[in-house]
Amino acid sequence: NSGGIPEAISDNKSGFIVEPRNVSALSDKIRLLKSDQILYQKMSTDAVDFVKDYFSWKQNINKHLDIYHNKK
Numbered sequence: 166n167s168g169g170i171p172e173a174i175s176d177n178k179s180g181f182i183v184e185p186r187n188v189s190a191l192s193d194k195i196r197l198l199k200s201d202q203i204l205y206q207k208m209s210t211d212a213v214d215f216v217k218d219y220f221s222w223k224q225n226i227n228k229h230l231d232i233y234h235n236k237k
Contacts, residue, residue: 173219179212 167185174180183190198205218224 173216175211175215179208179215 166182171182174182176182181194183194198208
C-alpha cells in the first residue's frame with residue numbers, strides 16, 4: 166500500500182495490498198496464493214484483464230483529456 170500500487174492492483178481481485186513493512190501480512194498472502202492454485206489462477210487472469218482495461222491507450226487518453234478539461 167505505497168506509491169502507485171493501489172492504483173495498479175485491485176485488492177483481493179488482481180492482487181493483494183498490504184501495509185508497507187508488514188512482512189507477516191505479505192508472507193501470509195504469498196502462502197495463500199502458493200497453497201490455493203485456483204485462487205492463484207483467478208487472480209492471475211484478473212490481473213491481466215485489469216491491466217488491459219485500466220492501462221489501455223484509450224483509458225490513458227481519456228484520463229489525460231479529463232485532467233486537461235477539468236483545468237479550464
